[in-house]
Amino acid sequence: MTGTEQTRAVVRLYFETMSEREWDDFGALVTEDVVYEMPQTGERITGREKYLAFNREYPGDWRLTVTRLIADGATAAASMNFTVGDEELVGLVYFELRGELIARITDFWPEPYVPPAGREHLVELGVTGLDRLSLP
């Protein structure tokens, strides 16, 4: 069983090496048979080699800032601000570790939408971006 502090350290390193494009160090953090899933598109990538290629080849001069890192035994959840050019995205990522390595990654990229009618009496509007997503 992987401990919480070890998980936290590995996930922190995952984002650091990704940010720095240190792909060899990045690849050393995931299992040979790592599974990466994007449930919103139904895409899955299996194996360290393909997952590394996916990251190396990811287009654009993107930058990321980690905004949350919640670790619990062999699992973790993180959120990030991700910018590429003028586009700003929020990425929500879940991790599962096996031993000292990341064995499963699940990524979500929620997008803005128009609030449904009927709750105007309860909500304040216009606070998008105030998720403190830029203030970790």
Place this chain on the structure above:
Amino acid sequence: MTGTEQTRAVVRLYFETMSEREWDDFGALVTEDVVYEMPQTGERITGREKYLAFNREYPGDWRLTVTRLIADGATAAASMNFTVGDEELVGLVYFELRGELIARITDFWPEPYVPPAGREHLVELGVTGLDRLSLP
């Protein structure tokens, strides 16, 4: 500082009482000044009374199943399958506790989208729903 196991218990109870529409017990889990944010719509609800009204009034015969609960000190991340009629959604929720109560909730509802071109050589397609979201 709230401990991990206490956080886990409170968040578990949050979803249980929500599922059962036990609104008094549900309301007792959040602070008087609880803040609930939906960054995708820019909506924010402030205060226990309004947040309770929002939940009580939420339309449709919805059902939820918690698929992840990751607790870490006074913070937690959870994911759920949420169905209302024929519609199936995934909800991703972050919690911050103050003492024994939930003081801040941030909700994301990622939606399906078409995979961008250029990574067909790396991905398997058609795995939507295999996030094991129905297998906690």
